[in-house]
């Protein structure tokens with residue numbers, strides 16, 4: 001009893017080829033396992049993820065900008081304007097990221 005080998009049929013000639021072989025020993029094919037199989041289901045998912053990331057960036061950035069403007073508007077001087085702007089802006093971003101994540105999650109449930 002020899003070592004168990006993972007034999008497959010050559011994509012080009014049908015000859016038995018070891019799963020570890022880089023080329024078919026019978027016909028010399030460089031791709032005895034056939035051409036690389038492209039996973040077509042992966043592309044739309046990637047697109048959704050990219051769109052979700054962009055939406056998250058937009059929502060977090062918008063809320064951060066709104067928070068910064070609100071912080072500056074409610075301040076009484078240049079120093080408090082800076083502090084409030086940064087504080088409210090950061091709060092807007094911190095609030096926008098989970099909000100965008102929630103929106104992305106719910107939209108995935110709908111689609």
Ligand SMILES: [Zn+2]
Pocket residue numbers: 010011012013014015024025026027028029032
């Ligand atoms: Zn072959």
